[in-house]
Amino acid sequence: MISAISVGIGILLLALALWTVVVRDTFAAVAGFIPYGLLLTLAWLVLRAVDVALTEAAIGAGLTGALLIRAASRLHPTEAAAQAETPGLGTRVVAGVAAAAVAVVIAVCLLRLPDPAPTLAPEVARHIEATGVGNPITAVLLSFRAIDTLLEAIVLLFGVVGVWSLAPDRCWGGRPGLAQAVGPNDILVYLARVLPPIGVVIGIYIFWAGADHPGGKFQGATVIAAMWLLVMMSGLRDAPPVNRRWLRVVLVLGPAVFIALGLLGAVMAGAFLAYPDGWAKLWIIVIEAALLPSLAVTLVLLMVGPPQRPEVSP
Amino acid sequence: MKTAADVFTIVAMLGGLFFFVAGTLGLLRFPDTYTRLHALTKADNLGLGMVVVGLLPQAGHLVVALKLIVVWLLVMLTSSDVSQLIARAARRQEKGS
Amino acid sequence: MNVTQLFGITAAALVGLGVYGLIVNPQPLRKVLAFNLIGNGVFLACAVIAHRGAAAGMSGDPVPQALLITAIVVSFAASALAVGLMLRRFAQTGTNSLAAPDEAAPGEARTHAEAR
Numbered sequence: 001m002i003s004a005i006s007v008g009i010g011i012l013l014l015a016l017a018l019w020t021v022v023v024r025d026t027f028a029a030v031a032g033f034i035p036y037g038l039l040l041t042l043a044w045l046v047l048r049a050v051d052v053a054l055t056e057a058a059i060g061a062g063l064t065g066a067l068l069i070r071a072a073s074r075l076h077p078t079e080a081a082a083q084a085e086t087p088g089l090g091t092r093v094v095a096g097v098a099a100a101a102v103a104v105v106i107a108v109c110l111l112r113l114p115d116p117a118p119t120l121a122p123e124v125a126r127h128i129e130a131t132g133v134g135n136p137i138t139a140v141l142l143s144f145r146a147i148d149t150l151l152e153a154i155v156l157l158f159g160v161v162g163v164w165s166l167a168p169d170r171c172w173g174g175r176p177g178l179a180q181a182v183g184p185n186d187i188l189v190y191l192a193r194v195l196p197p198i199g200v201v202i203g204i205y206i207f208w209a210g211a212d213h214p215g216g217k218f219q220g221a222t223v224i225a226a227m228w229l230l231v232m233m234s235g236l237r238d239a240p241p242v243n244r245r246w247l248r249v250v251l252v253l254g255p256a257v258f259i260a261l262g263l264l265g266a267v268m269a270g271a272f273l274a275y276p277d278g279w280a281k282l283w284i285i286v287i288e289a290a291l292l293p294s295l296a297v298t299l300v301l302l303m304v305g306p307p308q309r310p311e312v313s314p
Numbered sequence: 315m316k317t318a319a320d321v322f323t324i325v326a327m328l329g330g331l332f333f334f335v336a337g338t339l340g341l342l343r344f345p346d347t348y349t350r351l352h353a354l355t356k357a358d359n360l361g362l363g364m365v366v367v368g369l370l371p372q373a374g375h376l377v378v379a380l381k382l383i384v385v386w387l388l389v390m391l392t393s394s395d396v397s398q399l400i401a402r403a404a405r406r407q408e409k410g411s
Numbered sequence: 412m413n414v415t416q417l418f419g420i421t422a423a424a425l426v427g428l429g430v431y432g433l434i435v436n437p438q439p440l441r442k443v444l445a446f447n448l449i450g451n452g453v454f455l456a457c458a459v460i461a462h463r464g465a466a467a468g469m470s471g472d473p474v475p476q477a478l479l480i481t482a483i484v485v486s487f488a489a490s491a492l493a494v495g496l497m498l499r500r501f502a503q504t505g506t507n508s509l510a511a512p513d514e515a516a517p518g519e520a521r522t523h524a525e526a527r
Contacts, residue, residue, distance in 0.1 A: 002414050010421040017425055017448050021432035021441075029444055040451055047418060047462040048470040052454075055480045059487050064447065067487070071440055071494040078438075078507040085437045085508060095434035103427025110419030110456055119464030119472045136473035137480070145477060152481045159488035166499040187402075191395045198388070218484055302491035305498065 006046050013039050024083055026075070030068045037061025050214040051137045054206070058222035059299075066229075067303055132281030134212030141216070142284045146273045150262065153255045153291060156298045160251065164242055167306035173243030174307035180235030192234035199227035207292055211281075217288045221295035228300050239304055241311040247297065254294025258287050319371035326368025333361035347404040351397045358393040362386055419459045425452030438507060443493045450486045454479050 016036040020029045037060045044053035087095075124136050124144065131143040141149050167174070200223075207220030231237050240247050261283055262273040269276045275283050333356050340353020366386045373379040425448055432445030457475050464472025501507050 002412060002417055006414055006417055010417050013421055014424050014428070017428045020444055020448065021428050021436070026438070026440055029441060033444055033447070040455070043418060043421075043455065044458060046414060047458045048465070049458050049461060049476045049479070052458060052476050052479045052483070055483050060451070060483050064487050064490055067491055067494055068440070068444065071443075071497060074498055075440060075501055075507050077505075078501065081506065081508060082438045085510065087435050087437060092435055095431045098434065099427040099429075099431035102430050103423045105423075106426055106452075106456065107420050107423035110423060110459060111416060113460065113463065117460070117463035117472075119466050120474045121464055121466040121469045121472050124473050125467035125469065136469055137477045140473045140477040141480065145474070148478070148481055152485060155485055156488050159492055162492045163495045166495045168502075187395055187398045191392065194391065195388075216480075218480055299487075302488055305491075305495050 009039055009042050009046060013043060026079060026082060027069075027072045030065070030072045033068060034061055034065035037065060051135070051210075051216060051219075054214060054216075054219040055222075058219050058226075062226065063222060063299060063303060070303075130277070130280060131275075131284065133284060135210060135214065135216070137214075138210050138216055138284075142287060143275065143280060146258075146262075146287075150255065150258050150273070153258060153294070156295070156302075157251065157255060160298055160301050163302060163306055165306075167308065171307045171310045173241060174311040175241045175309045176239045176301070176304040176307050177232070178308060180233065180238075186234065188234040189236055192231045192236045196227040196231060199223055199230075203227070203296075204292075207288065210288075211285075217292045217295060221292050222299060224292070224296040225299040225303070228296065229303055232300075232304065242301070242307050243311065250293050250297050251301075252294070254291035257290035261287055323368045323372055326364050330361045330364035330368060333357055333364065337361060348401060351401055355393070355397060359390055362389055415459050415463055418455055418462075422452045422455035422459060425449075425455060428452075437509060439493070439497050439509060440507070443490055443497075446493075447486065447490060450482075454482060457482075 013036065016032050016039065019032045020036060023029050023032065037056065041053045041057040041061060044050075044056055121136075124140060127144070128134075128136055128139050131139045133139050133142075203220040203223035205220075206215040206223060207217050208215075210216030210220070232239050242248075265274040265276070265283075266272045268274075337353050337355075337357025340356070341350050344350045344353055363386055366382050369382055370379050373382060429445045429447075429449030429452060432448060433442055436442055436445060457479055458471075461471040461473075461475035461479070464475070466472075497507060
């Protein structure tokens, strides 16, 4: 039996998704996307995926929402032209038919899933002792499917390189984003002074608690990234130029440590990313501690975008 | 048969729900940005506060209760900041146009 | 109907809405929004599958849930790259339309580009 809350969440999700698709004003569509992301967080909680709910609230609703708001406000001058373009009736009919077909196929597939459901949970439960962590999702991310996490870290790095490559030639190596003016008593500056220490502690706590409870480095890194973004948005500190060595070292430190420990595992335990017996927890902690700052810096750099102010070399 | 803690939780959360509904009604019905912000602060401070107070007896552990209170305090801090920013932006927009 | 079926239908409807939005909306930012809707629908379908796999004392199959976390982060990176492309094109040409240049935005967007 489903509760009224689940039905309510499902209906609101579809209503907000419909709003995002059909509303004319771009900013209104983006503003509808953020509560849609938060409702999706509640949907994950109803489906008892707590780690995914944390990630969705942090990255899916929070960072993606902030990214889209920034894009919508920068693209505001094109709003008039955008609203003037409307698709014809033929396009709408074709799109409606295609959308309905896709939705029906997916719904039929999901309603006819095999019973009993195949699952890997018993396998994970059987082998989780060897990893030393209590949270099965952390064990999957950093031990059983560690190669996926490594490839993800490298894909994020490629994302940063892709975003940097969008800089104009004369700004290469410069500071991302536009310069912010800061007034000393501005309320945003007050928040940027009070919140980051609390936020960094909370981020590190979420990362540390991810070993045995819901949490982990993705969620913790997002909170820390949000604190740095707040400091930059308020103008308290400027964005660093992207040719700074420390920035690039922190960016590659996570994946580099991951690959190094993987190769060490190949030497000591016989396969790439295999952990030697009894050392698994320590290696997992080292990998996560190296990935945390890299992830935070990566997320910040993806948010602020390519360099837009040329930096004169000192 | 519900214990006193459960009754307290239900009463407090109904109170919080009332403030959330009132805040939402204010958001939808008030004429301009400033009055809407005024309505929203009721939802944030009192509504969330009563929900948190109602959940305190259900928290098994003291640490969980403290975390709930920290969540409420952080929401109040950030929402008051954001309300000021929105009001300032609305004022600047009024003066400019 | 149980929770799995409810959210399975919701996931399918989200993907459908996303496909509709992707085809119908002509501007790139709206298409990125629609793409995110499609992605979220697929994630919801994956979470439904994970929820059905609850066994061995866990509340859901952890392998699809771990893949979902990876997927959410990577989809944010893809959105960031798409937004970067859009903003660069806007800075370069003053328009954000996918139409051919001679049908593009009226003169005021072009003067805005020249002022940059």
